[in-house]
Amino acid sequence: MDFFKALGGGSLLKDKFISGFLFNPRARANYKRAKAMGIEQNFRGEGEIKGGLFIVGKGRTGVAYQFIERNFGDWAPLSEIIEICTRLKNQQGDSEDSIASRDYE
DSSP states (O other), rough: HHHHHHHTTOOOOBHHHHIIIIIIIHHHHHHHHHHHHHHHOOOOOOOBBEEEEEEEEEETOOOEEEEESSSTTTTHHHHHHHHHHHHHHHHHHHHHHHHHHHHOO
């Protein structure tokens, strides 16, 4: 639950089934998109808490990217995720190269 609270700035991001899904055209569209893609879901669990994504860098880098689910079924844009992960990988490679070059000096 701490992860979900962190996404919500200290409190859970919750929405009721009726207002957050049935009366929310965006959430229903997200559901239809997932179903069309063959993504299976189950109806176990709490069901009212919204989630998201943190990408955390190595060491003391901290949170490099944060995505918060505003409507049920929102997904972080894949292009942004790939960009951030590529940048982190390149930064890690650069720091390893500089450490290796210092070792040989």
